[in-house]
Amino acid sequence: MPSSPPFRGLERRRRGSCPGGSPAAVPGGWTAPRLLKTPARLPLSPAGDLPAAMPVSLAQAARELLKLAGLAGLVAVGCWVSTVLTPPDGRIASVWLANGLLVGLLLGMPTARWWPALLAGYVGNVAANLLTGDPLDLALSLALCNGLEVILAASLLQRRWGSNCDLRHGAVLRDFVLFAVLLAPALSSLLAATILSEHSGLSLLGVLSIWFPADALGMALIAPLVLTLRQGQAAPSRPQLRRWLPDTALLLATALVVFGLGLGRWLPLLLFLSFPPLMLMVMRHGNRGAVVGVLILAVFALLSLMEPGRSADAWGGLSPQARALLLQCYLACASAMALTVATLLEQRQGYERELQQALRRLRSIADHVPAYIGYVDRDLRYRFANRHHRNGYGLEPEGMIGRGVRELFGESTRADFAGPVQSVLEGHPVHFERSARELGGEVYQRVDLVPDRDEQGLVAGFYTLVLDITEGKRAELRQAASERRLRMIADNLPVVIAYIDAGRVYRFCNRTHGAWFGAAPDDVVGRHMERVLPPEVIEAQRYYVDCALHGARAEGSFSLQLGGQLRHVQVCFVPDRGEGGVVRGLYMMMSDVTLAKRAEQRLQQLARYDPLTGLANRRELHEHLGTALNRIQRYGGSLALLFIDVDHFKAINDQHGHAGGDEVLQEIALRLRGAVRSTDTVARVAGDEFVVILEQLRSSEEPQFVARKLLAAMGKPFVLDRGMLQVGVSIGIALGQPGDSADLLLRRADRALYAAKDGGRNTSRVAD
Numbered sequence: 001m002p003s004s005p006p007f008r009g010l011e012r013r014r015r016g017s018c019p020g021g022s023p024a025a026v027p028g029g030w031t032a033p034r035l036l037k038t039p040a041r042l043p044l045s046p047a048g049d050l051p052a053a054m055p056v057s058l059a060q061a062a063r064e065l066l067k068l069a070g071l072a073g074l075v076a077v078g079c080w081v082s083t084v085l086t087p088p089d090g091r092i093a094s095v096w097l098a099n100g101l102l103v104g105l106l107l108g109m110p111t112a113r114w115w116p117a118l119l120a121g122y123v124g125n126v127a128a129n130l131l132t133g134d135p136l137d138l139a140l141s142l143a144l145c146n147g148l149e150v151i152l153a154a155s156l157l158q159r160r161w162g163s164n165c166d167l168r169h170g171a172v173l174r175d176f177v178l179f180a181v182l183l184a185p186a187l188s189s190l191l192a193a194t195i196l197s198e199h200s201g202l203s204l205l206g207v208l209s210i211w212f213p214a215d216a217l218g219m220a221l222i223a224p225l226v227l228t229l230r231q232g233q234a235a236p237s238r239p240q241l242r243r244w245l246p247d248t249a250l251l252l253a254t255a256l257v258v259f260g261l262g263l264g265r266w267l268p269l270l271l272f273l274s275f276p277p278l279m280l281m282v283m284r285h286g287n288r289g290a291v292v293g294v295l296i297l298a299v300f301a302l303l304s305l306m307e308p309g310r311s312a313d314a315w316g317g318l319s320p321q322a323r324a325l326l327l328q329c330y331l332a333c334a335s336a337m338a339l340t341v342a343t344l345l346e347q348r349q350g351y352e353r354e355l356q357q358a359l360r361r362l363r364s365i366a367d368h369v370p371a372y373i374g375y376v377d378r379d380l381r382y383r384f385a386n387r388h389h390r391n392g393y394g395l396e397p398e399g400m401i402g403r404g405v406r407e408l409f410g411e412s413t414r415a416d417f418a419g420p421v422q423s424v425l426e427g428h429p430v431h432f433e434r435s436a437r438e439l440g441g442e443v444y445q446r447v448d449l450v451p452d453r454d455e456q457g458l459v460a461g462f463y464t465l466v467l468d469i470t471e472g473k474r475a476e477l478r479q480a481a482s483e484r485r486l487r488m489i490a491d492n493l494p495v496v497i498a499y500i501d502a503g504r505v506y507r508f509c510n511r512t513h514g515a516w517f518g519a520a521p522d523d524v525v526g527r528h529m530e531r532v533l534p535p536e537v538i539e540a541q542r543y544y545v546d547c548a549l550h551g552a553r554a555e556g557s558f559s560l561q562l563g564g565q566l567r568h569v570q571v572c573f574v575p576d577r578g579e580g581g582v583v584r585g586l587y588m589m590m591s592d593v594t595l596a597k598r599a600e601q602r603l604q605q606l607a608r609y610d611p612l613t614g615l616a617n618r619r620e621l622h623e624h625l626g627t628a629l630n631r632i633q634r635y636g637g638s639l640a641l642l643f644i645d646v647d648h649f650k651a652i653n654d655q656h657g658h659a660g661g662d663e664v665l666q667e668i669a670l671r672l673r674g675a676v677r678s679t680d681t682v683a684r685v686a687g688d689e690f691v692v693i694l695e696q697l698r699s700s701e702e703p704q705f706v707a708r709k710l711l712a713a714m715g716k717p718f719v720l721d722r723g724m725l726q727v728g729v730s731i732g733i734a735l736g737q738p739g740d741s742a743d744l745l746l747r748r749a750d751r752a753l754y755a756a757k758d759g760g761r762n763t764s765r766v767a768d
Contacts, residue, residue: 071117072124075102079128082218095302095331096218098125099150103180103219104226106154107165114154122147141195149188149215153180167224168287168346173339180223185215213328220335221298225291247284251277251293255300271330278334282341286349290338297334301327372466375452378425380404383461392439392468413438417447424449424462431492433469444473448492496590499576502549502583504529516562516590536560541571548573548586557593568597610684612662613669621683621691625742628681628695633738639695640703643732643749644672644710646688647761656722663720664727671713676706691749700735707731707764715762728762735767 078098102121106114122143129139156179157165167173189211196202254277258270274297281289366373367387375384381404385397395408405421406414420430430449435442448465490497491511498509506524514520517533524532529545540558547554557570570593578584608620616624628639646652646668653661665688672682672690681693692710694703710731718725732753736745752767759765 068116068120071120072127075121075124076128076131078102079125082214095221095298095328096214097222098218099146099153099185099215100180100219100222101226102150103153103157104223106150107157107227111158114151118147118151121150138195138199141199142192145188145192145195148191149184152187153184153219156180156183165227167227167339168343170343170347173343176223177220177336180219181216185212185219188215213325217328217331217335220332221294224287224335224339225295228287228291244285247277247281247289248292248296251281251296255297259300259304271326275334275337278338279341282338283345286345287339287342290342294331294335294338298331301331371468372464374400374464375461376405376421376464377461378459380406380421382408410438420447420449421462424451425459427451427453427459429491433473442470443468444470494591496588498524498588499585500529500545500588501585504545504549506532507585534560540569541573544571544573545586545588548575549583551575551577551581551583566594567592568594613666613684615669615672615690616681616683618683618685621681621685621693622742624681624683625693625745628693629736629740629742629745631695632736636738637695638697638700639693639736640697640706641734641736641745641749642692642694642703642707642710643734643746643753644690644692645730645753645757647728647730647757649688652725652727656720656725660720660722660725664718664725667718668714668727668729672710675709675713691746703733703735704764704766707733711762711764730756730761731764732756733764733766 075098078101082096082098106117109117125143125146126139129142130136134142157175160175160179161172165172165176167176189208192211193202193204193207196207197204251274254274258274278290278293278297281293283289285292363386369386370388372388372392373384373386374382374389377383381402382400383402385395385400387397389395389397389400393409400408405417416434420432424430429451431447433444433446436445446467446469448463450463450465451459452461452463454460493510494512496510496513496516498513499507501507505526505528507526509521509524511521513524517537519532530538537560540560544554544556553575554573555571557568559566559568561567570591572589574587574589575583576585576587608617609615610617625641631637632639646664649661649664652664656664665684668690669682669684672692676682676692676694679695681691683691683693685691692706694706697703711729714727714729718727730753732749732751732755734745734749734752748767752765755765755767756763
């Protein structure tokens with residue numbers, strides 16, 4: 001049916017208009033224009049902080065304007081190509097190339113350079129519309145519709161993917177179809193239909209049926225080609241070109257048969273004969289093959305559509321509009337199928353590369369772990385072994401594959417593993433220690449066997465982890481926990497390990513957690529912390545949990561009652577950050593440091609108290625004496641210092657030996673403690689020298705009374721293993737007053753002690 005005048009104007013618009021845009025690069029080496037070139041290095045202002053003004057020469061400006069003019073010409077050429085590809089007797093441009101071309105080009109340049117390029121493209125679009133006979137107002141309006149379509153499609157893809165708009169990724173292809181093929185052409189066609197219905201009285205649905213299919217098809221055909229050429233892949237080598245030739249020739253021959261024979265009413269069915277060679281190109285050449293193959297089919301389809309000598313009978317009696325719609329559907333199916341399959345293939349190849357890389361990493365990790373790691377199937381034959389077998393047993397990992405345990409390690413090793421292997425094949429993890437007699441010498445190993453279950457839950461084999469614990473075995477009394485420091489599996493670590501999400505709900509915990517708090521891991525996962533841990537534990541670690549959930553690593557220690565015993569616990573809480581730094585949860589680690597705490601307390605005890613008598617030592621005495629003198633200096637009062645020395649102690653040692661002397665010293669310590677108040681301090685400062693600090697004296701005679709009491713206590717016979725012994729002591733007394741120093745008081749008491757010895761021993765004297 002011949003076109004009415006208004007539809008011929010619309011046909012010219014579809015053949016000659018194009019939205020504004022600016023390419024980054026097109027085949028043939030043409031480069032996208034810019035208004036001004038940005039210099040590689042900007043000069044600084046005299047202040048040294050802001051760039052100074054950069055003069056632009058007339059030659060540079062002229063070159064930029066020439067590039068913009070070239071862009072406008074490219075837009076006009078794109079419109080002309082679409083016009084040429086329109087059937088002579090039809091009203092529909094079967095495919096609109098310019099918009100897809102410009103979307104691909106805009107995505108290849110920075111957004112800051114879009115507007116000059118869009119202006120040049122808009123000028124070229126308007127010029128093309130005017131040349132095809134559109135009035136000025138209609139030419140401006142239709143060019144604006146095209147420009148908005150390009151801007152919308154490019155902006156949405158740029159905002160969503162930035163510079164990573166690679167159609168080989170499924171998510172990018174999905175967004176490309178949604179934004180560039182469907183949404184942008186739909187909005188552009190709706191706006192154009194409204195303009196043309198008001199301007200020329202055309203049917204709204206009629207314009208939509210003309211505008212949308214051609215724009216969507218052009219976008220689906222041309223934009224992937226431009227984006228593929230922008231991926232920066234190396235040019236094909238000669239061997240690669242030779243691989244392309246037979247596939248391309250097959251597709252060309254098929255297209256020639258389908259479109260060149262004029263098979264009339266069978267043509268719609270024969271169109272799909274081109275899909276197998278198209279899929280062959282996709283399978284062999286990926287995304288590039290898909291783009292090239294679809295373009296070949298598009299060229300043949302459009303040439304057959306515009307062929308002037310072909311009658312309607314060659315198309316099975318279809319009208320020009322029906323022919324165009326048929327080819328649009330055909331090319332849309334070909335493009336969608338080829339790009340989808342190519343994307344899936346690219347993803348599969350990517351997954352395979354990642355899998356191989358992960359396997360190489362795991363192999364490298366296993367080879368560098370100082371342990372024997374392997375995998376054994378149900379027939380007890382090795383399917384994997386790490387490099388450590390070469391170092392320990394002299395076995396090459398590759399030579400172990402397919403061989404049995406008895407063949408590799410001997411009958412004694414097989415006997416050691418018989419029971420554990422039976423247990424692990426029944427589905428139970430096994431942990432045991434053994435003496436590796438096959439290695440010679442005193443070698444101890446710790447063995448972990450972990451079952452491997454298939455999809456049906458059946459045990460298909462087991463993993464082996466064998467660690468050398470010889471040093472730990474020999475030093476078993478030093479630390480029991482250090483023997484298990486090499487455990488790889490969290491369930492076997494002597495540390496509470498758990499993962500708790502941001503809602504303070506357990507998502508993981510190990511078996512040690514259950515041993516501490518009496519709940520199996522399966523019963524803990526999914527429950528809130530306050531429903532799992534005792535209240536005193538919740539309160540003790542609340543500060544650390546809050547810090548970790550706010551993004552800070554928290555470490556500390558506290559004491560709590562577990563299992564009826566006081567335990568000292570060291571904790572570490574590490575935040576787990578997701579994308580954007582948001583804290584998704586925390587890792588909790590708790591270790592029992594009770595033994596270390598007790599050892600620390602014991603060291604402190606040894607540093608301050610005499611190990612033989614249990615009395616304070618010289619260091620503790622000086623601290624107590626200094627504190628007592630400070631008290632009387634601040635609050636008043638007095639104190640006394642009694643310096644005590646055992647008479648003839650050397651003779652005791654000579655007669656009864658050092659063991660007898662130690663018994664005498666221990667008995668003297670007991671009698672001294674029993675003769676003074678609990679608030680008084682008794683210390684041993686040398687071999688047979690003792691000091692007593694008397695505080696809160698009620699009178700100046702009280703120290704002498706205490707000295708007489710001590711002499712009476714020492715006057716009782718000492719019962720030793722070798723018999724009875726009479727022991728005497730001499731006592732020097734010094735009274736302390738506010739302002740006295742510890743050294744001064746000790747010297748005065750020492751002089752009084754020597755006065756007592758000079759006075760006949762077994763007596764006391766008061767310092768002047």
